[in-house]
């Protein structure tokens with residue numbers, strides 16, 4: 156049931172025409188121009204609208220008839236067997252729900268595009284509870300009391316489902332339900348197709364299973380119904396694939412109803428004999444009494460204590476309904492041309508259930524079948540929903556006479572047709588192009604539904620979805636980047652010539668693993684393998700830095716693997732540094748008895764962790780680098796200009812300064828033009844982030860140069876530089892360098908060259924950072 160792009164545009168213009176007021180400048184709310192929408196006038200009585208109203212009415216009539224069939228069959232989920240006598244009141248409850256759901260769908264805003272209906276998943280749950288109630292009450296209570304208690308059960312069910320769905324939508328919890336993989340959604344849709352096909356065949360054969368269907372083939376009435384319904388389904392399939400008009404299929408069905416009525420009148424067949432031969436609905440009640448079912452007078456008959464015993468099942472009812480609603484919306488979303496607001500749809504469904512609950516009606520949520528029917532014929536959703544409400548209301552008020560207007564094979568034929576189309580579109584289409592594991596899951600879901608039932612299939616689908624998620628997530632792995640300490644280093648090293656020279660030689664002693672995503676038992680194992688590979692492959696390795704800054708979560712089982720990683724590393728004489736593990740993770744690890752600070756070095760961010768790792772390596776191989784010895788500014792200037800004479804002239808042009816810890820040397824946004832060289836101590840560079848907080852960009856140690864941007868570009872200061880410790884700097888103002896340029900041009904030029912090289916180096920550093928972050 157997929158559309159091409161042109162058809163999608165038409166659908167949008169159609170929804171727009173029926174649901175929104177005229178938007179500005181000749182565009183509808185989806186940006187489709189009027190010309191695209193067919194160039195027709197938007198007057199209420201224009202030909203464009205009339206055609207779509209007709210389409211809405213005829214599709215709505217079909218959807219309404221389908222809702223009727225479904226109401227009868229789903230009522231049997233509760234009111235069959237021992238509760239059979241209460242069938243009339245049960246049918247009234249189901250029809251009443253269908254009416255209210257139809258009205259809510261028709262009244263809901265233009266952004267919604269789905270149709271609500273009573274749902275078998277929820278009703279079957281209530282059926283199981285109703286049976287349990289009956290078993291508990293049958294010896295002590297009257298039939299009326301049991302009936303009243305079951306009605307109250309349904310009302311409570313609707314109230315719970317309503318509250319649950321509304322809360323999920325209100326607090327945007329749908330994102331947690333959205334992990335459902337595509338193969339599970341298409342498996343669900345294919346199962347809906349199968350169930351439609353199956354119920355069509357069973358309805359026509361008058362059977363309740365495979366065995367009785369085969370037996371029914373000896374009954375000429377059943378055979379004639381099957382042939383009639385099958386023929387209609389075939390005609391619908393042919394007409395749908397051949398005809399260009401969307402009205403063709405609805406018109407065929409309306410024509411079939413008309414022909415049936417003409418044949419009855421003409422042949423003089425009595426309704427009784429048609430009922431006997433199963434050509435019209437037979438088990439419908441003559442008149443529907445007790446409206447609303449949960450009248451205040453009946454509340455006294457309810458056994459509330461017995462109801463309380465069903466509380467655990469109520470939780471299950473809400474959970475399965477929420478999952479069913481999510482699956483239904485995911486299925487609709489796949490086929491629909493519009494993006495939907497799932498949270499708003501959940502709230503809608505919740506509110507509708509809360510509306511039906513006080514009346515004693517049954518719960519429901521979005522209907523894949525009815526919504527897809529409207530989408531298939533590109534009929535205005537609101538008109539279709541209103542028609543469903545109207546058809547169910549007529550059946551509710553007039554009972555049997557209305558239900559018997561339609562021939563039974565028509566219901567069956569429609570179900571078979573929709574079932575075949577569903578299986579074709581959702582099971583077979585794209586099956587071969589899918590990943591084999593996904594195709595197998597889809598086929599298994601359908602098989603479980605065929606062999607054991609819908610409920611079991613959905614539970615299997617949820618489990619298979621979770622399993623696939625774990626499998627694929629574990630395979631993706633959490634290690635997004637493995638990089639050596641030579642390629643990526645701390646900002647302190649980046650801006651310190653001595654550290655930079657040392658890291659070029661010793662950087663391979665450090666390996667950085669950048670993690671991303673969720674670390675759980677599946678993905679943590681992949682991390683351990685990476686660590687083991689690194690330990691085995693590089694003898695020079697001294698430190699592994701694991702960066703958790705981008706990790707969304709770590710679970711308890713992963714903590715055990717982290718402990719094992721620590722053991723592997725210690726055995727190889729390698730240190731493990733963890734960076735960016737949140738306080739929350741550390742606490743939860745401690746709760747599991749895992750003391751991370753005992754076996755690992757923990758730092759709040761990568762910069763600090765890397766600095767520690769570099770210091771460890773330097774202290775073993777280059778102790779002078781770590782000592783952070785003060786730098787002689789004169790020696791620094793000699794290195795910068797290449798000459799002692801030039802360095803002496805430059806040194807005389809600048810001045811020495813001292814800052815206390817925390818004091819700002821440069822303030823972001825201010826206009827000043829001096830540059831600085833760190834002689835002793837540390838300074839940090841901070842920038843105001845888009846969110847208003849401070850981001851640390853780098854740390855400068857002895858030998859680092861800063862303030863060169865405003866100095867060279869004459870722009871306001873790009874960041875704040877603040878003393879971290881007591882800080883000694885050498886400062887050179889632009890005016891001092893300018894006058895030096897006149898007196899000693901060679902010194903000024905050599906220094907300018909040096910500055911250019913430093914800037915180029917900074918660009919390379921930025922590139923390394925981008926490479927690190929872009930994985």
Ligand SMILES: Nc1ncnc2c1ncn2[C@@H]1O[C@@H]2COP(=O)(O)O[C@H]2[C@H]1O
Nearest residue numbers: 852853861862863864865866872873874
């Ligand atoms: N991303 C960065 N990494 C290192 N240093 C920086 C960074 N951004 C700004 N700076 C330094 O901070 C100084 C702030 O003043 P300036 O803009 O004059 O010059 C700036 C640079 O020297």
